[in-house]
Amino acid sequence: xxxxxxxxxxxxxxxxxxxxxxxxVARMIAxxxxxxxxxxxxxxxxxxxxxxxxxxxYMEDQAAIDRYFETEMPSAETxxxxxxxxxxxxxxxxxxxxxxxxxxxxxxxxxGPDGTIVSKxxxxxxxGYRENEPWRPFQNLEKRYFERGNLGFPxxxxxxxxxxxxxxxxxxxxxxxxILGLQNAELVLLGYNTPQHDPASPAxxxxxxxxxxxxxxxxxxxxxxYVVATAKAGLEEGCEMIGGSCIVAPTxxxxxxxxxxxxxxxxxxxxxxxxxxxxxxxFNFTAHRQPxxxxxxxxxxxxxxxxxxxxx
Ligand code: CDT
Numbered sequence: 001x002x003x004x005x006x007x008x009x010x011x012x013x014x015x016x017x018x019x020x021x022x023x024x025v026a027r028m029i030a031x032x033x034x035x036x037x038x039x040x041x042x043x044x045x046x047x048x049x050x051x052x053x054x055x056x057x058y059m060e061d062q063a064a065i066d067r068y069f070e071t072e073m074p075s076a077e078t079x080x081x082x083x084x085x086x087x088x089x090x091x092x093x094x095x096x097x098x099x100x101x102x103x104x105x106x107x108x109x110x111x112g113p114d115g116t117i118v119s120k121x122x123x124x125x126x127x128g129y130r131e132n133e134p135w136r137p138f139q140n141l142e143k144r145y146f147e148r149g150n151l152g153f154p155x156x157x158x159x160x161x162x163x164x165x166x167x168x169x170x171x172x173x174x175x176x177x178x179i180l181g182l183q184n185a186e187l188v189l190l191g192y193n194t195p196q197h198d199p200a201s202p203a204x205x206x207x208x209x210x211x212x213x214x215x216x217x218x219x220x221x222x223x224x225x226y227v228v229a230t231a232k233a234g235l236e237e238g239c240e241m242i243g244g245s246c247i248v249a250p251t252x253x254x255x256x257x258x259x260x261x262x263x264x265x266x267x268x269x270x271x272x273x274x275x276x277x278x279x280x281x282x283f284n285f286t287a288h289r290q291p292x293x294x295x296x297x298x299x300x301x302x303x304x305x306x307x308x309x310x311x312x
Contacts, residue, residue, distance in 0.1 A: 008031075108123075192229065
């Protein structure tokens with residue numbers, strides 16, 4: 001039985017540091033209204049979609065840092081997005097910086113068409129480092145501003161299928177995809193803020209878009225899942241970020257992709273039942289996995305198996 005669903009990656013262009021949340025939310029509502037006109041049932045917004053991506057610069061004052069975080073969801077500023085989604089009957093995914101008591105996370109939620117939060121994920125693979133590195137043109141301070149997520153890698157029943165969440169850097173780690181795949185994910189949603197330039201390895205700058213799609217396509221194919229991946233793109237506070245928001249089929253094919261680095265809606269009609277083509281055959285986990293030989297994957301790095309390069 002086909003399980004059709006119309007999905008969209010709602011790419012955002014840059015959000016200026018002085019752009020109010022209300023403006024970012026208004027841009028998202030405009031994309032949601034466009035999505036509704038095109039019959040979309042699920043809209044995926046980027047990672048940390050309400051503000052500029054502040055880990056790109058160094059701050060010490062905790063009050064200054066905390067102004068990028070949400071203490072509640074929905075808040076007065078995000079309630080209009082929830083209201084519009086419920087009015088239109090559209091589910092959505094939203095990334096934001098979250099404060100929970102003393103804890104700060106890089107978080108994503110899935111909101112159902114009735115406006116209730118049906119899944120929540122806190123980012124596990126935080127890239128970068130903790131202290132200022134002034135030689136860089138911009139920073140990558142997620143390890144300074146966020147704690148590692150504590151909600152595992154959730155997959156929930158929603159929208160007629162099994163929906164998993166991860167965030168940005170997580171997509172580069174095959175372990176994430178397999179953990180989602182082992183929970184029978186059929187649709188993985190993620191947002192990203194990915195610089196075009198990596199000051200630590202500039203020789204691969206021209207491959208940033210390739211590595212984005214390579215990771216998404218491999219994750220989709222090797223686990224027989226659809227993927228909707230959404231960028232915040234373009235030149236934001238001195239940091240140029242890639243676009244390439246896309247929808248990937250369980251075959252690994254990109255079936256829709258953004259062509260700009262601005263606000264853009266990328267739509268595809270998918271059939272969640274197509275995941276079976278992969279998961280019943282080439283990646284039939286029950287028939288073909290050999291988990292007793294994979295134990296090293298779940299063990300920490302040790303002196304006996306040292307990291308090729310020590311962690312910072
Ligand atoms: N936001 C985020 O996770 N960005 C990272 C930057 C990596 S820099 C090499 C990413 O994986 O895209």
